[in-house]
Amino acid sequence: MTYDTIILGAGAAGMMCAAYCGGRVLVIDHAKAPGEKIRISGGGRCNFTNMYAGPGNFLSQNPHFCKSALARYTQWDFVDLVGRHGIAWHEKTLGQLFCDGSSKQIIQMLLDEMEQAGAELWVQTEVKDLRKTEAGFALKVDREGLRLSLSCTNLVLATGGKSIPKMGATGLAYDIAKQFGLRMTETRAALVxxxxxxxxxxxxxxxxxxxxxxxxxxxxxxxxxxxxxxxxxxxxxxxxxxxxxxxxxxxxxxxxxxxxxxxxxxxxxxxxxxxxxxxxxxxxxxxxxxxxxxxxxxxxxxxxxxxxxxxxxxxxxxxxxxxxxxEGYRTAEVTLGGIDTEDLSSKTMEARDVPGLYVIGEAVDVTGWLGGYNFQWAWSSGHAAGTAIAGR
Known part of the structure; x- marks a missing residue:
């Protein structure tokens, strides 16, 4: 089964990326449903961005890395997307924007965007093997009791960090990054x-x-x-x-x-x-x-x-x-640190030395403040990778 792009992780960044990649796209997640962190965020109303989101609201060993993605897909771009889907929202303190209704509206919006783009979604699917090939990447996954072989030209790591393991966080992106020689910065629980x-x-x-x-x-x-x-x-x-x-x-x-x-x-x-x-x-x-x-x-x-x-x-x-x-990763809202930005392009999120490998969202060493900033990084980095893949 051959795809142009396979995205590992059906969270905020992964689903956002899938809506922009073009071609034949498959999103894989081991959870029972997509967007589980979105669902529980903001007391069930999803603090989906912040009016004041900018580079100064993010921590990274390279504070300049996030600038390109945030500038090319801003909080107002996401607000426009929310508006086009008829989702009512309101501002709380310090520029935090929430759904009037339910965070499930944001999940459905992203699923609708993926469907419109022709992307497939497989949940309850486990990655068992992954290797680089001359043409891209080869994967073996377990789905519905079957071991399936997949191949793709582009592989996107969007599996997040280690925070809230009860939601399924595993640090898989870190393991894959190390497998392909990408460096890691120190990780620890943040917003905790x-x-x-x-x-x-x-x-x-x-x-x-x-x-x-x-x-x-x-x-x-x-x-x-x-x-x-x-x-x-x-x-x-x-x-x-x-x-x-x-x-x-x-x-x-x-x-x-x-x-x-x-x-x-x-x-x-x-x-x-x-x-x-x-x-x-x-x-x-x-x-x-x-x-x-x-x-x-x-x-x-x-x-x-x-x-x-x-x-x-x-x-x-x-x-x-x-x-x-x-309290550690058990209750941390996000993981500080991650895959070293020195090994990634700030414009495309592609690994510099591994063509076709992209890293987005929380897996990257970019960590936002509390208040919708980490979601904005997910939207911006997902958009950056998706549009870069579409333009190849």
């Missing part, structure tokens, strides 16, 4: 909650508030969520991509709150009330109770001098914590 081995935040589980999380490289102002394992929420997930094991992080619990002025004013009107009571007007009460066990907060507000209030503000705005680790 922090853990603390002593269970220090169990009593705060469920408490959330706006916060600024930072380290020596960057900072993020978004929601912070305490969990029974540690810290989560958008600000934590964002910082996790820039965090290294053993590193201390800084938590500002009052990033946009003029707390010193507020407490000083309250000292005039409510001085007889406990400091903790008045502080709980501005921070979650359970958090204040917890902090009072670790930070001096005794006495009434009237007893607090300006210096004491300043000291309190300094602690609340620079709470230093050292996570013991992260």
């Amino acid at each position: 909650p922090f853990t603390f081995s002593d269970g220090k935040f169990k009593e705060l589980s469920g408490v959330s508030l706006p916060a600024r999380l930072s380290n020596d490289r960057t900072s993020f102002d978004e929601a912070l969520l305490f969990t029974h394992r540690g810290l989560s929420g958008p600000s934590v997930l964002q910082l996790s991509s820039y965090w290294h094991e053993g590193e201390t992080i800084r938590v500002n619990l009052i990033p946009d709150l003029p707390l010193f002025d507020l407490l000083r004013d309250q000292r005039q009107s409510s001085g007889r009330k406990a400091l903790t009571t008045e502080l709980a007007r501005h921070l979650p009460a359970r958090l204040v109770d917890y902090l009072s066990q670790h930070i001096p907060m005794q006495g009434n507000l009237a007893d607090q001098s300006d210096t004491a209030l300043s000291d309190l503000i300094a602690v609340l705005s620079n709470w230093q914590l050292t996570p013991s680790g992260t």
Whole structure:
């Protein structure tokens, strides 16, 4: 069975690529259904892109690599595609775009685009053998109890990274890349909650508030969520991509709150009330109770001098914590690192030394921020490879 292009992986990048390749195209996936990560994303509504997507929202050993693909297929191109399929959407915070309805609409849109392009889809299909041939690639796959032999001119790796193994993530693209001599950058879980081995935040589980999380490289102002394992929420997930094991992080619990002025004013009107009571007007009460066990907060507000209030503000705005680790690939939204961009063309996503081999999506060492950026990389890189194949 001969194809012009075989795409391994029926996720966001793989299906997007299939819609643009032209010729006879086959998409293979070992899952029961296509687009499983799309289906669960955004609470079932799929944060499919971000209004502000640009090269600065991506991590890579080569920060310039993503520029070409992102420029040639932008977030607005994908928004136009969504609109042509009649999918209603809305903006949430920080430019995040979601379906009004269900993430299944995005999956169906991609399947419709694939069908229109004449691409085939095989699910529950396992790749058992893969080798390079003079004309392209030869594969052996298991499907419906049969061992089938396939060949193709172009092979696209779109199987993603290692994140969320319960969804079927295996790191297959990395194994294939190594087989063909492509280099790898270090991989680790990203967009993932922090853990603390002593269970220090169990009593705060469920408490959330706006916060600024930072380290020596960057900072993020978004929601912070305490969990029974540690810290989560958008600000934590964002910082996790820039965090290294053993590193201390800084938590500002009052990033946009003029707390010193507020407490000083309250000292005039409510001085007889406990400091903790008045502080709980501005921070979650359970958090204040917890902090009072670790930070001096005794006495009434009237007893607090300006210096004491300043000291309190300094602690609340620079709470230093050292996570013991992260929750790992089990809950990570994405894999940081991957197939080295030095071995790929930024314009076509083709391997420089393996003609006909393309790598797209999460498998590449390009990792987006939380908020629709990784989907945009899937659309842009899939489009780049698909159009390059069509133009050969």
